[in-house]
Amino acid sequence: MDVVYFAWVRERIGVPREQVESEAATVTDLVAELSAREERYAAAFSDLSSLRVALDQELSDFEAPLAGVREVAFFPPMTGG
Amino acid sequence: MDVVYFAWVRERIGVPREQVESEAATVTDLVAELSAREERYAAAFSDLSSLRVALDQELSDFEAPLAGVREVAFFPPMTGG
Amino acid sequence: MQVRVQQEGFDLGAESDGFAARVSGVGAIVTFTGVVRDADAGGLVAMEIEHYPAMTQKALEAIAAEARARWSLADALVIHRYGRLAPGERIMMVATAARHRKHAFEAAEYLMDYLKSRAPFWKKEILTDGRAGWVDAKADDEDALSRW
Amino acid sequence: MQVRVQQEGFDLGAESDGFAARVSGVGAIVTFTGVVRDADAGGLVAMEIEHYPAMTQKALEAIAAEARARWSLADALVIHRYGRLAPGERIMMVATAARHRKHAFEAAEYLMDYLKSRAPFWKKEILTDGRAGWVDAKADDEDALSRW
Secondary structure, three states: OEEEEOHHHHHHHOOOEEEOOOOOOEHHHHHHHHHHHOHHHHHHOOOHHHOEEEEOOEEOOOOOEOOOOOEEEEEOOOOOO | OEEEEOHHHHHHHOOOEEEOOOOOOEHHHHHHHHHHHOHHHHHHOOOHHHOEEEEOOEEOOOOOEOOOOOEEEEEOOOOOO | OEEEEEOOOOOHHHHHHHHHHHOOOOOEEEEEEEEOOOOOOOOEEEEEEEEOHHHHHHHHHHHHHHHHHHOOOOEEEEEEEOEEEOOOOEEEEEEEEEOOHHHHHHHHHHHHHHHHHHOOEEEEEEEOOOOEEEOOOOHHHHHHHHHO | OEEEEEOOOOOHHHHHHHHHHHOOOOOEEEEEEEEOOOOOOOOEEEEEEEEOHHHHHHHHHHHHHHHHHHOOOOEEEEEEEOEEEOOOOEEEEEEEEEOOHHHHHHHHHHHHHHHHHHOOEEEEEEEOOOOEEEOOOOHHHHHHHHHO
């Protein structure tokens, strides 16, 4: 699946988008998997309460299942307007 | 003093403005005096709760004294905006 | 601060642009425009707006000054027309500018609530069937003042 | 209903006029314009606005459609910019049109509250001393959603 990052999450991870091969069942599982791979993920995902997640461009939550999802987005709380 | 009328008060009394010679001490006294003079005043002033009064272009109330006042205005509740 | 009472129409776009261009250091600009809409039962030919010339400008300036002070506005604009207006014509507009959106919104709503019930204007509806009637003040509009 | 996400600026006056000309049967039009203001501590050089292109248009349309249905709006407009903006530049605007002023105001505030916290934009402040920082979401802004 594609994983995309915005704002300081993007800056900490160092790329705006990447393809990830994963069998993670939920967003939380994906976060754990990525955090275990490299320190930069662990740093970006250290406080999930300051993160938001969207699945296929719809706001979602960390317990949501990933089956069938093509794009996962991680970002801080939005500051539009 | 000058007495001015607006909206349906003006229509009932039949003039937009007139000079009134009166020794009335308060607005209520003036209203009683005018109402006693002619039916059209009595009709216009029959329900004071549906009237507002301004003294020298400042919203006021029916108990206000008239000493020194040059212009008294009677009108229905305002509907601006 | 600008307060204008006038018979002629106004250019909403030009007024909005002019107002926005005059303010600085703000984060939020709100405008409200009032439009003559058809009577609730339909059949409106015209709305006649009467006012109290000697009092109107002064009353609007007092309302605008109070709003400006209360919400630390960078600026405020009030334009209100009188005379005979057709359905769809613009009656009035207000604009407010503040650092934060909450203040700009509140001040604009305050201006509108006070214009409705404390500015010396009266509206008469002229209907297609020949009837005409003064618009009654709404209890709701008077009640709206109590929130400020 | 019009929702536009764009890098280029917009003409507040022309947008306000165009919006007002498109609606009919309404009594109230509200616009809100957001402007880049200086940082609270001063020294802002630019505001960089990042967004999530694949999601933004869809998210704004959903917010605008919800506002339109909830307040029976005659129309709603949302314009939101992204990219690098200087202090004083306009970031975004919304416009709402309804029969009654309360509905037009509420819908505009609803749009703003949801744009603030549910539209995928992020702001970075670039300061004169070389520092740069992402603007934190405010607890107030999140709390504002609970009133709707």
